[in-house]
Amino acid sequence: MSLSQASSFNELLTNILIEELHRNKIDNYFISPGSRSTPLTSSVACNKKLTKHIHFDERGAAFAALGYARATGKAGVLICTSGSAGANYYPAVCEATADSVPMIIITADRPPELHNVLANQTLNQQNMFGEQVKTFYNIEPPDKNILLKEILLNVSSLIQKSLANPVGPVHINCMFREPLVHTKRKKDFSKNTITVQDWIISEKPFVKIKQTKTNFSIDSKFNNKIPTILIVGALKTKKESKAVMRFAEKFNLPVFPDIRSSLRLSNESRNLISFYDQILLTKMLKTDSAYQVIHVGGNIVSKRLLQFIEKSKIANYFVLHNSLHGYNPHHKMTENKTGSIVKLLQELSKNIQPFETKFLNFMKSCNEKVNRLILQHDYTFTEIAITRQLSQSAVKNSFIYTANSLSVRLLDMFADVSDKNNRVIANRGLSGIDGTIASSVGFAIGSKKRGTLLIGDLAFLHDINSMSLVKKSDYPLVIVLLNNNGGKIFSYLPIAKEKEIFTDYFDTPQDMIFESTAKQYDLPYYFISSTRQFKEIYQKAQKLNQSSIIEIALQDSEVLKEQKKIENELKKFI
């Protein structure tokens, strides 16, 4: 159907809006039901070129869009009605901004005359996400005075902005007057589309902004004799991790791979110092000698690595990244370059010489020693044993979405390495325990892969609404639910000693078993009471053609004790 044919000005606008998104290859919509958004939803629903995901809960829908974008690098489009609906997007929008994930938010709104008069479901939605979006654009209710050229210019620029480095969420607010429904009788709006006729014929985006090329020059003077570490924080693509490894091998750099770098679970290169976190427990690396650091990518999970940098003499801390900020909580950053990671590494390669291999060889021997000890340890049935077993038994080329915060930390510290090309993803922009189930479903949709969600009991309860998304998804998810009855991450903190307030205010045990949740969503459920049983069931569950819940009930979590035991063995051993 021609873009000049529509049943109303509302339909004319919404068809043109989604056509411009389509021309920018943005075709996945996450829609929540509502009345004021009828023109948007109807245009998307009737467009066969688009993929639609429908979820009644806007908070879950937004996290699903976040997960989808993490997998594809493309923005998902969110559509919701007026009022509090859009406010439910906020946590996912904040995470997307913090971790540079693209997202296009379209909220429907009432017309200006219904604002500030106590009209139903009416909220001031102008710039409602504030600093958390890169840009905001309001579209007035479409009528005979519609300025399509101006609207297209703004919408098109907004799309380009969402995709320009550092990528992030953008917001369009669409005001509509009734009637909202599209009817079958279409009228000719050629008179209104005359100003955008060239765009209609071209089948191209209205504007295409070229990313500006930045000139690369470095001030840092690297000393090739000083021990130099390549810290790899969160990376977004396989291309990036491959480029990092090529760079490390060319320049003889030991790599400290964060769990979100795609490299922590890999054994593909001898430069990978997978157990750097445990090495830092020992006295192998002295804090009184000087180091240089090249940090590629986003933030890191390891607290111990952060503390090591804080305590050590750092001659150079050179950061290459494509997010809003470079990693610098230690305030030791000396140089900061943003842009495409692959290109930045190519440029840096032209400016440095290979480092001495002595430090790399030393780090390799430390890693082997620590790995041997971790392998030999006699594991009791705790979160640590499950996390290790999970990393060993996850099927090839699958993903592990992990919740905050014990789950991601234990994977970071104890996961085993292999050649299985498994990727770990986590919402570490803000490290929230919210929206994890929805994010993992979005990631599965985007990557078109089955995977595992590793999650604690509170994080699971926090997003239990999103089990509807799990149930409907075409990509089976094995939910490994570490039920240790409360927030056991807090038992690592000094507050755990304050017995009178710790349990009620921090640990917050919910005394729940989740068999009935699985029943409610008609999903297979397994209750696990040993690590061996977990291995067996997990392997079986990954072959099912539907999602499942594996609940590991650890009433009296011994995780802290077990970790201390491993740490003592390490300290003694070295």
Ligand SMILES: Cc1ncc(C[n+]2csc(CCOP(=O)(O)OP(=O)(O)O)c2C)c(N)n1
């Ligand atoms: C939205 C949000 N609220 C609160 C927190 C603080 N917080 C971090 S971990 C945690 C407890 C998580 O408990 P659980 O999911 O059971 O995991 P466990 O630590 O027991 O493995 C809380 C409340 C947070 N990170 N995000």
Ligand SMILES: [Mg+2]
């Ligand atoms: Mg817990």
